[in-house]
Amino acid sequence: xxxxxxxxxxxxxxxxxxxxxxxxxxxxxxxxxxxxxxxxxxxxxxxxxxxxxxxxxxxxxxxxxxxxxxxxxxxxxxxxxxxxxxxxxxxxxxxxxxxxxxxxxxxxxxxxxxxxxxxxxxxxxxxxxxxxxxxxxxxxxxxxxxxxxxxxxxxxxxxxxxxxxxxxxxxxxxxxxxxxxxxxxxxxxxxxxxxxxxxxxxxxxxxxxxxxxxxxxxxxxxxxxxxxxxxxxxxxxxxxxxxxxxxxxxxxxxxxxxxxxxxxxxxxxxxxxxxxxxxxxxxxxxxxxxxxxxxxxxxxxxxxxxxxxxxxxxxxx
Numbered sequence: 001x002x003x004x005x006x007x008x009x010x011x012x013x014x015x016x017x018x019x020x021x022x023x024x025x026x027x028x029x030x031x032x033x034x035x036x037x038x039x040x041x042x043x044x045x046x047x048x049x050x051x052x053x054x055x056x057x058x059x060x061x062x063x064x065x066x067x068x069x070x071x072x073x074x075x076x077x078x079x080x081x082x083x084x085x086x087x088x089x090x091x092x093x094x095x096x097x098x099x100x101x102x103x104x105x106x107x108x109x110x111x112x113x114x115x116x117x118x119x120x121x122x123x124x125x126x127x128x129x130x131x132x133x134x135x136x137x138x139x140x141x142x143x144x145x146x147x148x149x150x151x152x153x154x155x156x157x158x159x160x161x162x163x164x165x166x167x168x169x170x171x172x173x174x175x176x177x178x179x180x181x182x183x184x185x186x187x188x189x190x191x192x193x194x195x196x197x198x199x200x201x202x203x204x205x206x207x208x209x210x211x212x213x214x215x216x217x218x219x220x221x222x223x224x225x226x227x228x229x230x231x232x233x234x235x236x237x238x239x240x241x242x243x244x245x246x247x248x249x250x251x252x253x254x255x256x257x258x259x260x261x262x263x264x265x266x267x268x269x270x271x272x273x274x275x276x277x278x279x280x281x282x283x284x285x286x287x288x289x290x291x292x293x294x295x296x297x298x299x300x301x302x303x304x305x306x307x308x309x310x311x312x313x314x315x316x317x
Contacts, residue, residue: 010269014145018152019268022223024261025153026051028160029215030239031246031253032167033079033208039171039248040204041184041307045101046086047212048236049108050079054213056112059220059227060119062129072156072217079213080206082108087205091198094311105236113229126226132156154222156214161254163211168250180204184305187312197312212236238288241295247302256294263290 010016030047037044044050058075062068082104089100120127132154140150171177179200182190187197215235220227238260246252 010266014148015152016265016269017262018149019265020258020262021149021153021157022261023264024257025157025160026215026218026223026235027239027242027257027260028157028164028254029218030212030236031242031257032160032164032250033211033215034239034243035246035248035250035253036167036180036208036211037083037205038243038308039184039305040180040201041187041305041310041312042087042090042201042205043097043101043240043309044083044086044205044208044212045098045240046082046104046108046209047101047239048232048234049105049112050082050209050212051216051219051232051236053082053108053112053216054079055216055220055231056116056227057213058217059129060115062221063127068130068132068221071221072159072214075213075217076210079216080210082213083206083209084202086209087202090311091201091205094313097309116227126228128225129221131220131225132222156218156222160214160218164250164254171250181305183312184307187307191314198314201312212239215239238291241291244302244304245291245295245298247298248305259294260291 030051033050034044034047054075057078058071061074062071066074085107086100086104089095089103090097134152135155135158136151140147143150169177171181179190179195183197183200183204190200191197216232219231224231239257242253242256242260245256
């Protein structure tokens with residue numbers, strides 16, 4: 001009964017939900033980027049490397065004297081550049097999206113580590129920067145329960161929510177969104193309408209990769225204030241799974257990211273409640289096991305883009 005009351009206290013805590021949103025924010029950027037790429041028919045397995053490169057590039061720019069939002073821009077441009085590499089390999093050249101994506105992950109991760117060592121050759125402890133502070137909005141912070149949850153979030157979390165709203169509107173309500181969705185379903189029909197399939201797919205991959213890199217930037221410029229190796233901790237792969245869980249819909253993708261954030265925040269607090277009675281590794285596995293279970297339940301019914309991972313060459317019918 002004591003354990004049950006402890007669990008209920010966790011779920012009723014504003015601090016818990018503030019942490020869940022904070023943990024979910026890099027996943028928001030990542031799953032949104034993956035969704036944009038895959039809606040256009042391209043599987044972006046470069047996401048883990050793009051996360052790492054965005055984290056390092058944004059942090060290094062701020063460490064060298066740039067402002068925080070300038071660092072965010074640098075991270076986005078880094079992701080866009082890596083996305084362009086992947087897009088050229090997979091769209092006009094039609095190479096394997098799996099192999100190209102893994103190659104981009106290995107290249108981007110190695111390049112990030114090499115650049116870090118090149119810029120800071122004699123540093124053993126990661127240097128610190130002044131990270132984003134929580135953005136306190138007076139009207140929202142006074143709302144009971146919800147106020148403290150939102151007051152603990154930084155500007156990057158609000159930016160992620162804004163990007164989700166913008167992406168949902170563009171994909172559902174604009175001709176550009178219709179064209180992006182169409183190249184992921186029937187690229188031949190898009191070409192018949194006089195649109196450039198390759199240009200649309202390349203644009204989607206570049207844009208999606210820029211969003212992914214912002215997930216890495218959040219880690220070094222908001223969640224932490226330094227860059228260290230292996231800090232992405234598989235978040236990119238989780239985003240790929242969350243995209244399937246969401247059936248490529250922005251609203252469900254946002255919910256999936258928040259659920260994973262809640263699972264992760266919950267396991268941290270469960271470790272404290274268990275007081276060493278259960279090995280800590282069991283709790284570390286919990287959010288991933290729950291994510292796998294959720295993925296298994298929805299994967300068979302997922303309405304995936306029919307041209308996903310299918311190369312298209314001009315004039316093909």
